[in-house]
Structure formats: structure tokens, C-alpha cells
Amino acid sequence: VTQCDVGKALGNLKLPGVGSLSQSTICRFESLTLSHNNMIALKPVLQAWLEEAEKMARDKKISAEIFSDAADKKRKRT
Template sequence: MNMPSGLPHPGLVAAHHGAAGQVGAAAGLASICDSDTDPRELEAFAERFKQRRIKLGVTQADVGSALANLKIPGVGSLSQSTICRFESLTLSHNNMIALKPILQAWLEEAEGAQREKMNKPELFNGGEKKRKRTSIAAPEKRSLEAYFAVQPRPSSEKIAAIAEKLDLKKNVVRVWFCNQRQKQKRMKFSATY
């Protein structure tokens, strides 16, 4: 059941209404405690959720669809835009509070399934799997940009040191530097014409 983005879920409070909703209890979840309503905690959870979702290789739309499979009473699927608005903190405070336990439940189940999958050996080695798109978190990206500002062409040894320091694969760092140099070239080219 895909709901319009104004009211993403029947239990969620519309962004333009000020009334507080008892979503946690209505959805069969534990009652909402003070730490769940703290804006800083909601912001931190939204960032953790986004990073862990990306690491799992799951799209926002996939998350929205998968929520229906959790079998939480009163919770159906949600739109991609609702998940996007949760991650970007553009939902109302009450909707953020309502969605947090639901998304937390999905995340725990998804990570559990991922661990189970990793522990099982492949039955079939059916062809090459497509490599997942690499996503670099904001703090690591800022560090890479700082290194790039000092030395846009680091040696192989320096790339290895940067990769180790940032806990990234050497190839990811090497490709990031190549891409940055190409980006600089494009920017210089477009500035001259």
C-alpha cells in the first residue's frame, strides 16, 4: 500500500497537523521513550540508518516495499520519497518519531539476513556478480578532499597509507583520486569555454 508522501502511513501524523500520534503503540511496538524523541538522537539514527542501508546495498524504494514483509500490525509499504525524507530529516518531528522503531526493526532484520547469507557458502557459483557501487561516507570524503588539495597525484605508497588510515580499500582510494583529477579537468575545460 503506497501512500501519498503527505501522509506516508495511516499511523503517521500528517506533517501539517500538530497532533501527536500514538503510532508506536498502534503499530504494536514498544511505547516511545524520551531518548527516541530527542532530535539529536533522531538525527544520529537517520544518518546511521542511511549508511547501513547503503552498506547493505538496498535502495530507499526497496526499504519502503520490504516494510510490508515485517508483519507489524498497521504497517504497510512506504514510498521511496518517505524513506528519502526520513534520511534527509525533512519529515515532521512526529513522523520521524513514528518511523524510527519501524525502520530500526527493518534494519535489524536486514542485517540479520545479511549475516546469515555471509555465513552460508555459495551453493552455485553462477557467473560473475555485479560489483556494488562504492559509497564513501562524508567524513572519509572530507579527508580525501583534504589530501587531494595538498597532493592530487599521490604515490602508490601514499594511496595505501591513506586507504589504511581511512579504512577503505586501496583501489577505492586510487579510483577516487583518478575521478577527482578528471572532475578538475572538466571544471577547468568548462571554465575556459
Template sequence: VTQCDVGKALANLKLPGVGALSQSTICRFESLTLSHNNMIALKPVLSAWLDEAEAAKRDPDGAGGLLPPGEKKRKRT
């Protein structure tokens, strides 16, 4: 799962006040370079995404995945 995939999946959760997170925001969260307050604000959002991802993994007959069907990774040139 790439940082871009995480951002798109977070947008698909339809959480109030949360749009797609940028790859750089997710990267800064992973590297612990966001401010403490920003990390605290992102924690419930990322927890909700992780809960949904784990539920999708446990239920193989569920919605089919974290990303909408038809989304493909862009090839780098």
C-alpha cells in the same frame, strides 16, 4: 539498496499497522525533512527492518534476502 527496496522490505515485515512506505517518505526521512513526530513514529519500524536486514546478512543460509524472489527493478526509459 534503493528507497523503493526499503519500502517493499518494510511491507514484507508484516508489522501491525505498517504498510509499504512510499519512496518520498523514505527520502524525507533521509533528508530530515519529516516532522519530528513522524520521525519518532518511523524509528521503530526502520529499526525492525535494519535488525532483520543485519540478521539476513549474518545468516547466509537464511531466507535469501530482504525482497521476495522474482522481484526485479523496473528499467527507466
């Protein structure tokens, strides 16, 4: 996932008062070059995105596991 992807995904979360973030803002957050106050303000926003991304990843894994059982039973060609 790129910094640009994270910025766009934040806009899709529809959090009140939060639009998408620029790639440079996310880069500065990662490199700890934002001011302390800006980091404190961004932490809950980024945490909300991370929780949503992890939930989506778990859901995809679960649905992939459901379909993998059917694929295992398929007859193999020799």
C-alpha cells in the same frame, strides 16, 4: 539497497499497523525533512527493518562461509 527496496521490505515484515512506505517518505526521513513526530513514529519501524536486514546478511555470510571451504579444496587446473 534502494529506498524503494526498503519500502517494499517494510511491507514484507508484517508489522501491525505498518504497510509499505513510499520512496519519498524514506527519502524525507533520510534528509531529515519529515516532522519530528513522523520521525519518532517511523524510527521503530525502520529499526525493525534494519535489524531484519542485518540478520539476513549475517545468515547469508555464514552460509557462504560454509560452502567456501568445499570450493577451496577443489583441484585447480593447470
